[in-house]
Amino acid sequence: MKKLVVVLVAIAFMVSASPLMAASLKMGSYPIPKMVESKDKGVFVDLVKEVAKRAGYTLNLEIAPPPRTVESFSQGKIDGFFPALDVLISGAAAKSSPIYTKVDFAFFKKGAANLKTIKDLEGKKVGITRGYPYAGELMSNKKIIFDPADDDVTNMKKLAAGRIDAFVVEEKSGLEALKKSGETSVTYDAGKPLSRQAVYFAFKNSPDGKGAAEAFSKALGDMKKDGTLGKIMSQAN
Secondary structure (H helix, E strand, O other), X not given: OHXXXXXXXXXXXXXXXXXXXXXXXXXXXXXXXXXXXXXXXXHHHHHHHHHHHHHOEEEEEEEOOHHHHHHHHHOOOOOEEEEEOHHHOOOOOEEOOOOEEEEEEEEEEOOOOOOOOOHHHOOOEEEEEOXXXXXXXXXXXXXXXXXXXXXXXXXXXXXXXXXXXXXXXXXXXXXXXXXXXXOOOEEEOOOOOOEXXXXXXXXXXXXXXXXXXXXXHHHHHHHHHHOHXXXXXXXXX
């Protein structure tokens, strides 16, 4: 009888402790206007918190410049990072289902010739933001003169001042940077994207990493069905 009581007490303790035993994930990200403002603020931050909660994980977020985040991931210092794209990952990784598609556009000065394709950028001085994941077909074009800056707002100001001919950036991030810059002489062609890339959560290529990728994919699927994913991502509009 005494032995049975001990067993029952042990079971009760395990059940009561189970909510505290959720697996912990050390995830990295990098600053993106409106999307990742800090470890507590941003559309992607709201998203990863909800996905992790549904997937049964507790999160420890680290925000650092893009190169450092990617390096930390490649060295195994963090369990995963977001937003992840194929161009950022050199080795094998466990990937969640896509969060959305990253669509980049060329912003240019009003009155200038429309820049709608990568070929249109050849011979032009083009602003990019250091560490951001641009499409391979863009960055491998040796006829384009790239001029990096530390952030999107600086690029917008350079474009408005005529120091660059175009600025390549994701639509939502570009519009947010344009708003913050206070410039009014810049535009883009919303119907002519330069490139498209799938965006996802990346994890270590290990049993634990693959398990996290599967759990995050299931949570993303459930969130698409119940409308939560669309509701969170709509905050970027």
